[in-house]
Amino acid sequence: SVVLVTGANGFIALHIINELLKAGFSVVGTVRSPAKGKILDNFKSLYKNPQLVLEYVPDISKPDAFDEVVKNHPEVDYVLHTASPFSFGVGDDNEDVFVKPAVNGTLGILNSVKNYGHNVKHVVVTSSCAAILNFDKFTDHSFVHTEATWNPMPWDIAKTNPELAYCYSKTVAERSARDFVAKEKPGFTISTVNPSYVYGPQLFDETTGDLNTSSDLINQAMKLPHDAPGPFTEPANMGIDVRDVAIAHLITLQNPEKFADARLALACGYFSQQLFLDVLNSRIPELKGKIPVGDSAAGKQYIAENVLTYKFSKTEQLLGVKYISIEDSIYATAKQIVDYESAH
Ligand code: NDP
Numbered sequence: 001s002v003v004l005v006t007g008a009n010g011f012i013a014l015h016i017i018n019e020l021l022k023a024g025f026s027v028v029g030t031v032r033s034p035a036k037g038k039i040l041d042n043f044k045s046l047y048k049n050p051q052l053v054l055e056y057v058p059d060i061s062k063p064d065a066f067d068e069v070v071k072n073h074p075e076v077d078y079v080l081h082t083a084s085p086f087s088f089g090v091g092d093d094n095e096d097v098f099v100k101p102a103v104n105g106t107l108g109i110l111n112s113v114k115n116y117g118h119n120v121k122h123v124v125v126t127s128s129c130a131a132i133l134n135f136d137k138f139t140d141h142s143f144v145h146t147e148a149t150w151n152p153m154p155w156d157i158a159k160t161n162p163e164l165a166y167c168y169s170k171t172v173a174e175r176s177a178r179d180f181v182a183k184e185k186p187g188f189t190i191s192t193v194n195p196s197y198v199y200g201p202q203l204f205d206e207t208t209g210d211l212n213t214s215s216d217l218i219n220q221a222m223k224l225p226h227d228a229p230g231p232f233t234e235p236a237n238m239g240i241d242v243r244d245v246a247i248a249h250l251i252t253l254q255n256p257e258k259f260a261d262a263r264l265a266l267a268c269g270y271f272s273q274q275l276f277l278d279v280l281n282s283r284i285p286e287l288k289g290k291i292p293v294g295d296s297a298a299g300k301q302y303i304a305e306n307v308l309t310y311k312f313s314k315t316e317q318l319l320g321v322k323y324i325s326i327e328d329s330i331y332a333t334a335k336q337i338v339d340y341e342s343a344h
Pocket of ligand 1: 006007008009010011012013032036057058059060061082083084085086101126127128129130170194195196197198199212213214215
């Protein structure tokens with residue numbers, strides 16, 4: 001089968017493509033430009049004859065952005081839409097930076113598939129826990145976040161801060177996708193994968209020098225001077241390893257009927273910046289003495305008091321995957337950075 005993957009050069013997308021190729025799927029990937037696609041040449045070192053072609057979609061915000069690609073590849077059976085801007089601060093216009101590409105990109109690919117992707121059976125949209133979490137309920141532990149909860153924050157509040165604007169963009173993009181399917185009744189089903197903060201190794205070492213937003217949070221903790229004043233609390237949230245995020249996308253395609261309309265919320269545990277420090281200090285000898293020790297017990301207490309409650313058992317049952325632990329995920333991220341920096 002053939003899978004179209006948007007945002008093919010992204011941190012998560014590269015792992016997804018790796019799983020797809022390993023499982024015998026052929027991949028059509030979209031990237032913004034040939035320069036952005038360069039990283040995918042590395043698949044030639046992993047696979048003898050990788051079944052992978054690239055197409056260029058410079059701006060996913062543009063209506064009809066995906067029409068040509070979908071028209072050019074009538075053989076596509078499945079679509080994984082991962083492309084969406086993720087950062088915690090660029091420019092001033094949070095609507096142009098986040099909301100337009102997220103929403104137009106999602107509706108754009110669905111429209112193109114509806115109009116021209118006559119062979120497509122299932123589309124997976126990479127959404128986020130950002131679309132699930134209710135920021136007013138973080139310290140209310142009687143409120144359990146599940147696959148059925150939605151981020152209710154209005155744009156008036158979200159637009160004031162890039163982090164909140166990003167969360168809003170993911171929420172509206174996912175809602176738009178679900179509304180699209182309910183209204184248009186296209187000839188395919190959809191599901192969403194909603195990861196929490198994604199950590200774990202870069203598929204190819206070289207992107208370690210230019211880290212995606214979530215992985216860079218661990219990198220920032222690794223660069224704290226040893227006498228930095230605590231407390232090392234934020235960010236504090238839930239996380240999941242990129243290898244499990246990729247497998248969740250793969251499993252969905254291997255049994256699309258089972259996953260029609262599914263919302264797969266992925267989290268393997270809680271972290272705070274203190275947990276990064278705990279893992280770095282105990283497992284990466286190169287960093288010992290260079291970074292703060294902090295206060296491990298205080299970190300745990302902070303999480304217990306300030307981080308939301310969640311129960312994603314529906315997803316766990318559907319996927320049946322034993323997730324990599326948050327500590328192992330943090331370790332793998334940091335170890336690759338240390339090794340890369342010592343070699344460059
Ligand atoms: P990356 O930044 O590594 O990848 C994002 C991808 O989207 C890149 O290919 C990027 O292209 C593309 N993209 C972003 N904006 C545009 C645009 N305006 N036009 C065209 N392409 C665009 O991030 P991740 O791999 O972490 O994220 C992938 C998906 O997973 C996103 O949908 C994100 O919201 C979601 N997600 C990520 C989480 C995380 O913690 N990492 C958590 C939950 C969800 P380019 O490289 O050219 O900018």
